Amino acid sequence: MELKRVVVTGLGALTPIGNTVDEYWNGLVNGVSGAAPITHFDASKFKTRFACEVKNFDVKQFIDRKEARKMDRFTQYAMVAADEAVLDSHLDLETIDKDRVGVIWGAGIGGLETFQNEVINYANGDGTPRFNPFFIPKMIADIAPGQISIKYGFRGPNFATVSACASSSNAIIDALNYIRLGYADVMVSGGSEATVAPAGIGGFNALQALSTRNDDPKTASRPFDKDRDGFVSGEGAGALILEEYEHAIARGAKIYAEVGGGGLSADAHHITAPHPEGLGAKNVMLNCLKDAGLKPEDVDAINMHGTSTPLGDIAESKAILDVFGEHAYTININSTKSMTGHLLGAAGAVEAIASILAIKNGIVPPTINHFTDDDRIDSKLNFTFNKAQKRNVKVAMSNTFGFGGHNACVLFKKLD
Known part of the structure; x- marks a missing residue:
């Protein structure tokens, strides 16, 4: 079919x-x-x-x-x-x-x-x-x-x-x-x-x-x-x-972007803490890419779950490196939660809109409030710290993870 x-x-x-x-x-x-x-x-x-x-x-x-x-x-x-x-x-x-x-x-x-x-x-x-x-x-x-x-x-x-x-x-x-x-x-x-x-x-x-x-x-x-x-x-x-x-x-509709695919996974680890190696986060991004029929190197931007919690940010960063390898260093990654806070059940939708508009406008919003690097997070990753960056975004992913180990990833792409 x-x-x-x-x-x-x-x-x-x-x-x-x-x-x-x-x-x-x-x-x-x-x-x-x-x-x-x-x-x-x-x-x-x-x-x-x-x-x-x-x-x-x-x-x-x-x-x-x-x-x-x-x-x-x-x-x-x-x-x-x-x-x-x-x-x-x-x-x-x-x-x-x-x-x-x-x-x-x-x-x-x-x-x-x-x-x-x-x-x-x-x-x-x-x-x-x-x-x-x-x-x-x-x-x-x-x-x-x-x-x-x-x-x-x-x-x-x-x-x-x-x-x-x-x-x-x-x-x-x-x-x-x-x-x-x-x-x-x-x-x-x-x-x-x-x-x-x-x-x-x-x-x-x-x-x-x-x-x-x-x-x-x-x-x-x-x-x-x-x-x-x-x-x-x-x-x-x-x-x-x-x-x-x-x-x-x-009907001649205005089109913002195409929904390329979606991925789901479970950490199966702890009711509130993420898997320490980001296993569930890794799997959900791989599942999303597979559903969209795309390769890791096709991705330009990722709106991370990035909640500002001690464990979560480390695990998700590890997962991105595992999924994207060297290409991870060329991706604009960010957390709009640095500005909106964490909207819990609404986070995925609000952040999906940010990803869609990054594609439409060619701008990746910043991760604000960065003052000191964490030596447990690879500082070579481009977290789009403190200032928005212009970029031709053709493919953007949005990650959201929930208590209970629920992981979801949605991928949007510029319309061909």
Whole structure:
């Protein structure tokens, strides 16, 4: 069976460094940090008191107040990003076959804030169960793709992917496969997350996963730096419109890039720590290249998972050297998490957009906040430190890895 080609025809983003795709890209190429003291709640007693929050966001500008109250923030973010992507794609919603349009969306945690608040309200009450009737529909991770499909009437494949921080990359790969196998013409895909809440910050603090650089939040996310001390929690959403190539050409769609392939693997090692030699990361990149029918030397850029954790950055760097050999030194590799923080389940989608725009614009965004080399990481690798670099990017990969050892890699290429 010959697989159909799949292209990207629309993008949407709501991030800590920009509330549209254009704002997000401008923030990336200019090395803007989205980290700042937490405003969503009083974090004064927490070990970490800063995060990469979405800023200047008024949900009432996008969603009716009554409807917004039925949604957790992660769903609100999903709706806004998806709307930008659908508008950007210029799909004719009046004539398109909506039975052939689906939504696959990723969220690592989903409605954490809703769950937290409902439990707190119950615990502070008199023991009588008085739960919000929308408690469950607001909380469940699959409600975001459900809400998107309801808004537009998309009746194709519809579900959520949950693989921790790899969730939205999994969603993109699933969407890719549904189209290239012929089950859909168009898929809305991506991910969203909103865990900057007491339960999220407190939980990750307990794991000792977060940076505690409270005196200097903007430089706290420093992937590959010797003095990195954990990731910075982020929030937001990224949305992509994936479309069958001939379908896109027939309607004269703007095409950003082709989705070349996707790879999956498991570390099978530890619930939170990566395999020390980067075995799962190595396998997922090899699997992605095989799926795309490309060779290691074809790759120009890699948006690394690069969370700014002591172990993860080392393991992923080793994996890149194992996969690409000497060619690794010619690749522009970077971590946009140095600017956005770690958007958990939304990371894959937001970073996929960065990879796509690197191809479109011929610019690789920087890895900011690099001050001191780590002698456990090969300093000859080009991490695109501190300043964006111009480059003709024909093929870009995006890595995302999640707790539980879940690994996903998506490859995009310039349209032939």
